[in-house]
Amino acid sequence: MGNNICIWIFIVCLALSRGVQASDLELRNLKWDWEVYDQTTDQYIPYFKQSQTEAIRFKVDLNKYRNSYLKLTLPDQYFIWVQDELVYATPRPIIKYISLDSLYDLYDASTIHLTIYNESFDGNAIESIIVNLNQESRLWQGEDTLLERQGSNKSDLFIIISLISLSLIAILRAFNFRLFNEFLSLGKSIQLRQNFDLIIAHAPLAWPNIAFILFYSALIGSSVMSCDIFLTESNVVFPFTVGGSSSLILGLKISAYCFVFIIAKLLLIIAGSELFKLKKVRLVHFFTYFRLSLIFSIVAFSLSIVNGVFDGAMVNDYWKLIQISIVLFCSARVVLIYFVLNKIYTFRKLHLFSYLCSSELIPLLLFFKIFLK
Structure with missing residues (x-):
């Protein structure tokens, strides 16, 4: 009987010691x-x-x-x-x-x-x-199986997004080769006397131009999506994001916002040109703005591929520099639009400047406030 009691006391003490070790x-x-x-x-x-x-x-x-x-x-x-x-x-x-x-x-x-x-x-x-x-507790807890995140999953999603975007570029170029080259001509986009004969042949909201607006929105969305996949720095926040959004949902949201923004931009230019009696500038203004934006989307998409190849190093390490570059591009675009319109049409400079304040500078300042927040 005494031996049994001693055995039970030993077992209880051993169990307690294990519990303390696993605490x-x-x-x-x-x-x-x-x-x-x-x-x-x-x-x-x-x-x-x-x-x-x-x-x-x-x-x-x-x-x-x-x-x-x-x-x-x-x-x-x-x-x-x-x-x-x-x-x-x-x-x-x-x-x-x-x-x-x-x-x-x-x-x-x-x-x-x-x-x-x-x-x-x-x-x-x-x-x-x-x-x-302690060591025994780690063995008792077993292998950590919480995180399912793997580098290969990120790479697979990045490759799929990139291939879809490249396919869109190839399809659009194949179906409308001349208009594609006209929109994406870097030389023509920075000339002060710009020629839009082929582009203006279609109304701004005609199907060929709508296709390019959708193309622009998809490229910006896929660029943000590709960069978001590899984000590790918490201080990098894309505009209009909602906490917890997945990369795919974020990219789709940004694409939708870009499409709506371009349509709203066209309406703003129409309203501004009516208000300032500058109807003849609206098409040149809009297509100058949109052509530069489209070229920017191609550059952004190309850089997002480079960023993905280097596992997100560009966005994570140089986010502030990227923000400054985007701010400089947007500012330079406004300056170029001013000189393009001033070169083609003879307006009083103050009148043209007032028009651009309402259609370019004020929306740009609002964008900076959101983007640099």
């Missing part, structure tokens, strides 16, 4: 770092228990917590984004350990942002803690 050494509770998006201020603000939200975001310093783990306790039907990329959905309540060293290798960034989403978000049911695990 987590908490380094930081990330709940204090939770942020929610405030639509009124267009900024992230600290999360409070009374906050009404569907998603929270928090930052993890991967350099500070090397050889550590992120412990996530989540109910079912919660979604996890890493760097604005959906990586996991919880089919059931889980407690998951993610190696921060693995995240560092995957994203090649010193800090990352994680977002947790659910339509009925319950902050009390969620834990996000950085912990240290």
Whole structure:
């Protein structure tokens, strides 16, 4: 009887010792770092228990917590984004350990942002803690299977997007070779006395021109999509994005915005030319603007391919330089339009400048405010 009691005491002590060994050494509770998006201020603000939200975001310093783990306790039907990329959905309540060293290798960034989403978000049911695990605990936890993100998946999506865009270029060039060359002639686009005889043969909203507007929108959308796939820096934010949007949805949104913007630009030019009694400039103005925009979209698409070949190094390392280049291009386009219209038609300079303020400068300043935000 005494021997049996001793055996049971030994088993209980062994179990307790295993439990202590498998316990987590908490380094930081990330709940204090939770942020929610405030639509009124267009900024992230600290999360409070009374906050009404569907998603929270928090930052993890991967350099500070090397050889550590992120412990996530989540109910079912919660979604996890890493760097604005959906990586996991919880089919059931889980407690998951993610190696921060693995995240560092995957994203090649010193800090990352994680977002947790659910339509009925319950902050009390969620834990996000950085912990240290000993060797036995790591074996007990098993291999980390949370992240499904793989470099090959990014490359496959990038290749598909690039091939579709290149196919669009080839199809449009084959079906309307002369108009394609006319629109994309760099030499003609920067001349002060521009010739639009072939282009103006069709009304601005005729089907051939609509096809080129759709082509322009698709190229800009695919360029943003290709760059977004490889993003690792959280300070790179494309205009009009919504937190958590996938690269595909983002590209489609940007394409739709570009198409609507070009149509709105045409209507603005028509309205401005009516207001300032400059009806004869509207076609030259619009096609000068659109031809330069179309050439820009080709350049942007080409650079997005180079960016993808180098795994996103261009956008991640030179985002500010890219922003400055886009600002300079847009500003130079306005200056060129002024000289083109002034060369072809004899207007009072102040009258022409007033017209361009309403049709070019004010919309451009609004774009800069959004793009540089």
